[in-house]
Amino acid sequence: xxxxxxxxxxxxxxxxxxxxxxxxxxxxxxxxxxxxxxxxxxxxxxxxxxxxxxxxxxxxxxxxxxxxxxxxxxxxxxxxxxxxxxxxxxxxxxxxxxxxxxxxxxxxxxxxxxxxxxxxxxxxxxxxxxxxxxxxxxxxxxxxxxxxxxxxxxxxxxxxxxxxxxxxxxxxxxxxxxxxxxxxxxxxxxxxxxxxxxxxxxxxxxxxxxxxxxxxxxxxxxxxxxxxxxxxxxxxxxxxxxxxxxxxxxxxxxxxxxxxxxxxxxxxxxxxxxxxxxxxxxxxxxxxxxxxxxxxxxxxxxxxxxxxxxxxxxxxxxxxxxxxxxxxxxxxxxxxxxxxxxxxxxxxxxxxxxxxxxxxxxxxxxxxxxxxxxxxxxxxxxxxxxxxxxxxxxxxxxxxxxxxxxxxxxxxxxxxxxxxxxxxxxxxxxxxxxxxxxxxxxxxxxxxxxxxxxxxxxxxxxxxxxxx
Numbered sequence: 432x433x434x435x436x437x438x439x440x441x442x443x444x445x446x447x448x449x450x451x452x453x454x455x456x457x458x459x460x461x462x463x464x465x466x467x468x469x470x471x472x473x474x475x476x477x478x479x480x481x482x483x484x485x486x487x488x489x490x491x492x493x494x495x496x497x498x499x500x501x502x503x504x505x506x507x508x509x510x511x512x513x514x515x516x517x518x519x520x521x522x523x524x525x526x527x528x529x530x531x532x533x534x535x536x537x538x539x540x541x542x543x544x545x546x547x548x549x550x551x552x553x554x555x556x557x558x559x560x561x562x563x564x565x566x567x568x569x570x571x572x573x574x575x576x577x578x579x580x581x582x583x584x585x586x587x588x589x590x591x592x593x594x595x596x597x598x599x600x601x602x603x604x605x606x607x608x609x610x611x612x613x614x615x616x617x618x619x620x621x622x623x624x625x626x627x628x629x630x631x632x633x634x635x636x637x638x639x640x641x642x643x644x645x646x647x648x649x650x651x652x653x654x655x656x657x658x659x660x661x662x663x664x665x666x667x668x669x670x671x672x673x674x675x676x677x678x679x680x681x682x683x684x685x686x687x688x689x690x691x692x693x694x695x696x697x698x699x700x701x702x703x704x705x706x707x708x709x710x711x712x713x714x715x716x717x718x719x720x721x722x723x724x725x726x727x728x729x730x731x732x733x734x735x736x737x738x739x740x741x742x743x744x745x746x747x748x749x750x751x752x753x754x755x756x757x758x759x760x761x762x763x764x765x766x767x768x769x770x771x772x773x774x775x776x777x778x779x780x781x782x783x784x785x786x787x788x789x790x791x792x793x794x795x796x797x798x799x800x801x802x803x804x805x806x807x808x809x810x811x812x813x814x815x816x817x818x819x820x821x822x823x824x825x826x827x828x829x830x831x832x833x834x835x836x837x838x839x840x841x842x843x844x845x846x847x848x849x850x851x852x853x854x855x856x857x858x859x860x861x862x863x864x865x866x867x868x869x870x871x872x873x874x875x876x877x878x879x880x881x882x883x884x885x886x887x888x889x890x891x892x893x894x895x896x897x898x899x
Contacts, residue, residue, distance in 0.1 A: 494824070506525060508524075539853050598629065600638075634668060635671070658726050669732060681743075691726075692726075697716065719770070727755060830845045
């Protein structure tokens with residue numbers, strides 16, 4: 432059936448007058464307030480641009496809770512009677528136990544202090560560093576007492592200060608070492624040079640390594656690499672380079688990131704396996720989320736202090752970009768990431784998700800990655816994370832401590848707990864960096880209007896122009 436010449440001309444004229452406008456970018460008019468509004472889309476989860484005031488309030492809730500559950504007193508084991516006389520050591524004197532796993536010298540607490548320092552920097556609110564100040568003052572005050580206790584009673588690991596009097600693993604030393612140096616640069620707390628010296632010496636000179644110098648463990652097999660140990664070792668080395676200006680520390684840090692990546696990074700998947708055993712290098716690989724969180728936080732922390740003219744700078748940055756792309760592609764439809772990154776039937780886990788949101792937001796703020804590509808990923812991630820902070824300031828949905836295992840059943844069934852300290856530091860870091868991101872004009876996507884100019888009948892081409 433043929434149209435008349437008149438109809439064709441009329442249709443062409445009407446199309447010429449029409450324009451089609453579209454907006455590109457996340458969160459456009461999506462507040463989920465009107466589920467009948469097709470323009471908004473119907474989302475069963477919160478999907479809107481986060482609010483700075485709401486993030487700040489959430490961080491304060493976390494800070495308040497953390498402050499309440501981390502006592503800094505010396506007591507007698509069993510009775511709980513406070514020790515106030517530090518002139519003569521007593522064998523039963525210990526740090527007052529904290530709630531759950533909230534030990535004040537564990538590696539997770541090092542991340543908490545990093546988060547508190549970051550929150551104070553971004554918000555300008557010194558309440559965030561009050562807890563760090565309190566902890567470090569307590570360490571400074573009690574270290575001589577517990578040193579004397581150890582020399583007299585030889586309590587070994589039962590000594591509350593054992594991790595810094597006699598560190599025996601990266602977990603004992605690396606994360607807290609980095610936090611102590613950052614506190615020093617921020618002028619928070621007393622001079623902790625003695626503790627910094629002990630723990631940095633362990634990481635750089637005493638920790639077991641492979642023959643090529645890669646930081647390693649003697650478990651679960653004799654020579655094992657853990658992606659976790661990138662964070663347990665490298666930031667301490669990097670901060671020592673930052674503090675001392677000795678480039679040997681930077682060289683060691685870069686070497687470990689690149690060599691650990693060579694052993695554990697899956698180039699096709701764009702993510703890290705949890706660990707690698709020298710005695711069985713072709714063993715099955717398990718892509719645990721928090722291990723990948725430790726890896727990207729490590730690279731981010733290193734790049735923050737690594738001189739840009741260091742020969743390893745571009746290599747580390749390239750590796751971070753590759754990993755963030757792989758991680759971004761695995762974000763769930765709820766905004767969080769799965770316990771096993773490549774397994775959608777594993778549960779959505781908080782601590783790793785917070786690590787990813789922090790590093791993605793930080794990488795945007797540092798101009799390491801594209802704001803328009805990754806900005807909505809970070810924003811959706813934080814919106815989902817905010818639902819995991821309850822009214823008390825507890826962080827829910829965090830996987831408890833997890834070893835390098837050899838089957839999925841173990842990883843799938845690791846419990847979650849509000850007492851798992853692993854979620855608190857990353858949540859503080861993520862929230863603080865999101866505040867900074869929301870104030871970063873580069874994440875504002877320029878919306879475009881596309882105007883179609885339809886040509887006369889008989890011309891198959893369509894001309895359009897885009898206007899910002």
